[in-house]
Amino acid sequence: MKKISLIVILAIMNCSGLFAGGYQVRLQGARQSGMGLTGTSLISGASDIFYNPGSLSFLSNKFEFTAGGNLVFSSVEFRSLESDYIAKTDNPASTPFFFYGAGKISNNWAAGLGIYTPYGSKAQWPEDWSGRYLIQNIALSSIYFQPTLSYQITDNLSLGAGLVWVIGSVDLQKALPYNEHSYVQLNGSATAFGFNIGVLFKPTQTIHIGVDYRSKIEISLEDGDAEFHLPSSITSIIPTNNKFSSSLPLPANLDFGISWQVSQRLLLSLEMNWVMWNCYDTLTFTFAQSGELLNNKNPRLYNNTVIPRAGLEYQIQSKLKIRTGIYYDDSPANDDYFSPETVTLNTLGFTFGLTYHPIENLNIDLSFVQLMGME
């Protein structure tokens, strides 16, 4: 049997939402999203490529494809601690998406490919806002390609591993203090490798334990284009066309999950995600020409975060399952340094979801995430 799922994710946000934890997006599957974004110890099909490749060999269908996209409208508000100044972003919608395809090769082996965008951020600030010399607008994006293999060692133990190849890009504009219209536009892209490995263990029929590790990936931009828009009187000092290099780390995640099939109808899932944000230490730009004038280092000193999550799934009747979950995502940002490129807000998330199976061969999944920004 093939399973094809098409997921339309509409994330309508009026503040920060999915990027709460720095610039990471974790909405990768409908079931997981309903259950507090837990997934490491669940067997959910093709989207396990992201949550835990170790679960993939337990795939119940011969082939399975799932794809989806999010439409995220986010807005960030900046409030100064020392003044009544407020600025609000006018962000374009961002469109994180995913595609997962997996198939059983043999009884013990499964293979799959995931294409997904777990990290991204867009921010567009008003033209005259106070932080325009730090950032006017920015778009960070990354596309992950992850071919994956999973092997079931015993009836209750399975391993999986995926090679991750990433295309990352940055497009950034900030004002320069030479006259009202001076600014610099930076853009560049680069590729990098990483991996995603996981294990799923079933100590009993009803208890599943999952561990997954997604490696840190450092996107090193070399030879990015820097275009300076300057008054002509300063172009003898600063060239208008320049090259820059920079580096953006996409942090490692260590996820540990445990789930318990309490009864025929009830499944509980608990999870902890360690996100190693401390790799985001400084955002540095190094220029090929006039470096002594232009190079800059922006301290970020992000902190590692631990995200606790809990979710449950309940089978009301044969055609209807409902799900709910909760999680708390601490902002990794350091209070001493402003990072206008991403939303940094502690969030409490409540999730709800259901699957309705009205007729054979059709599932309707609904998920709902409610986020609350916390001080």
Next chain:
Amino acid sequence: MKIKILFSFVLFLALIGACEPKTEEFIGNKGDADFSRYIALGNSLTSGYADGALYKSAQSMSYPAILAQQFKKVGGGDFIQPIVENEDGLFDGKLVLGYSMDCRGESSLSPIDADGNPVGYPAAIQPIGYTVNNLGVPGAKVTHLIFSGYGNPLGLQQDPPTANPYFVRMASNTGASVLAEAMKQNPTFFTLWIGNNDVLGYATSGGENNTSNESITPEATFSYAYELLINTLTSNGAKGALANIPDITAIPFFNTIPAMGLLLDENAANALNDAYHQAEMLIQSMGLPNFSYGFHFKAGYNAFVIEDRNFPYPVPAALRVRQAKPNELILLTTPQDSIKCAGMGSFNIEKQHPYGIPQQFVLDEEEIANIQNAVKAYNNIIHQLATQKNLAFVDVANLLERAKSGISYDGLIFDTKYITGGVFSLDGIHLTPQGAAIVANYFIEAINKQYHANIPKAEITQYPGITYPD
């Protein structure tokens, strides 16, 4: 073969309802102070003088104007300034960045006189006819603020003048003092930043033996006048903030032309050594057989030759020169063309004699010490009075000290360098609007602390810095 396909349609709706970030709103608070009638007293820095002139837009972004704007958010009243209805300047024209050609025919970006029509006499001293909250008077020293008649136009004709044309314009009557103009308005809050000119006039005219008869105000005089100011200003229970005097020898006016700024190539260095050898022989022939300047010029940067007011021998004035010490200061007003083409600071080829940079353009070690000692003494007085009278103390000296190594606000780095530093305007002495906002925020910090207030700070990047021409 029959393939079963299971369609799964997922509608994933992440609707975020209560997602307005619950960040704390800034709540302004005037604390124990009352800003309903705020008066600013001081000198050119207070008046909003910038780029070598007093002109409209710079006045409107003077640090007291920025302060008043922030005070308004915690119940402050209107703040009237003696605005010059002219963007070109009052008396003097302002400087702008532009291209100028030097004596060698090389064009470069530098401060030049703006084309324009500054307001001149007699319109410039015509009394404005309204009461102002900003009583900053360019050129004022501490004793001037208590002097009745500082606004009397007849005093302008005395030698030296006893009146100040900027105050003549503002004074409500010929017998008014700046202090009296302040007290007439019964201020509830005042700021006082005075004392810079008590050393600055001396410093900008090159220190001892200067041609404009500028001297440093003696400590006792300063103390007397300052105390009188404070006693009077607080006599009605007004609260206030006192700013101290930064180390003026650290401002760009004194630090842009380095003492070690004489750049020579091999040939020029040899020629200079020969020329001074000739000069030495001339002095030796005047009955000083062992005389030597002790100069040795080499390719690269050398110390400028300056006039030596302590030259030990009675030789003709032109021969009384020495090399500047690395820590001595050359003024921004030193004529660049004379240095580049006439041999000032090295040797006058045309007239064949040594050509030291004239004393009026140099602060030597002794003069620098005189200035720094005076500032230290003034600052002790200011600090003592602030403590005694429970007034906010604004440590501008510390701010300038910090700025030497660069201070960063909202992605801009400010330091004390000329033009690129962003704090000082094109005259190298007065503030840019961004510099004024930094100073205003320093006042706000001190006032918030002293009076348990929470006045919002100004957004520095909302004010302009130095604009480069297209």
